Amino acid sequence: QVQLVESGGGLVQPGGSLRLSCAVSGSIFSFNAIGWYRQAPGKERELVAVITSGGSINYVDSVKGRFTISRDNAKKTGYLQMNNLKPEDTAVYYCHLPSYPLYWGQGTQVTVSS
Numbered sequence: 001q002v003q004l005v006e007s008g009g010g011l012v013q014p015g016g017s018l019r020l021s022c023a024v025s026g027s028i029f030s031f032n033a034i035g036w037y038r039q040a041p042g043k044e045r046e047l048v049a050v051i052t053s054g055g056s057i058n059y060v061d062s063v064k065g066r067f068t069i070s071r072d073n074a075k076k077t078g079y080l081q082m083n084n085l086k087p088e089d090t091a092v093y094y095c096h097l098p099s100y101p102l103y104w105g106q107g108t109q110v111t112v113s114s
Contacts (some may be wrong), residue, residue, distance in 0.1 A: 002026040002103040004095050009108030016085050020108060022078040022095030031097045034071055034078040038091035038110075045094070049080060062088070085112045 006021040024031065035050035049059045049069040057069055068081040078095050092107040 001025040002028050002097065004097070004103060004105035006093060006095055006105045006108040008073075009093060009110045011111045011113065012085055013114050014086060014112055016112070017081070017083045018025045018085065018091055018110060020080040020082065020095075020110075022080075024078070024095075024097070024103065028076070028097075028100070029045045030073065031076075031099055033098050035096050035098060036069060036078070037096055038089075039094070039107075040091040043091075048093070050098075051078070082104045082110070085110075087112045 003025045005023045006020060008018055010018060012018055033052045034113050035083050036048045038048050039045040039059045047060060048063055049067055051057045051071055059067060066082065066084045070079045090110060090112050092109050094105055094107045096104055
């Protein structure tokens with residue numbers, strides 16, 4: 001059993017910043033990759049960023065230079081720092097462990113609007 005709890009979402013104006021957190025708990029001592037996904041209304045869920053245990057990072061093109069993914073292995077927590085937010089970033093954001101594909105958190109809503 002794996003639990004993923006996202007937090008840190010909210011309403012922010014264009015150009016603003018938010019920092020999302022993902023707390024991982026349950027029957028898991030370590031994990032390889034952790035990813036952040038998002039799903040906007042009427043759209044499919046997309047991978048935003050992923051970081052492996054070795055520190056390899058990939059971003060979707062639309063967030064490169066604005067978002068930063070990181071992790072704290074000791075705390076079993078992942079983070080997504082989002083800067084210069086745009087209205088098109090509005091979505092529910094989820095964290096996910098590719099090694100544990102059945103488990104998803106409840107997500108955290110990010111709304112970028114003036």
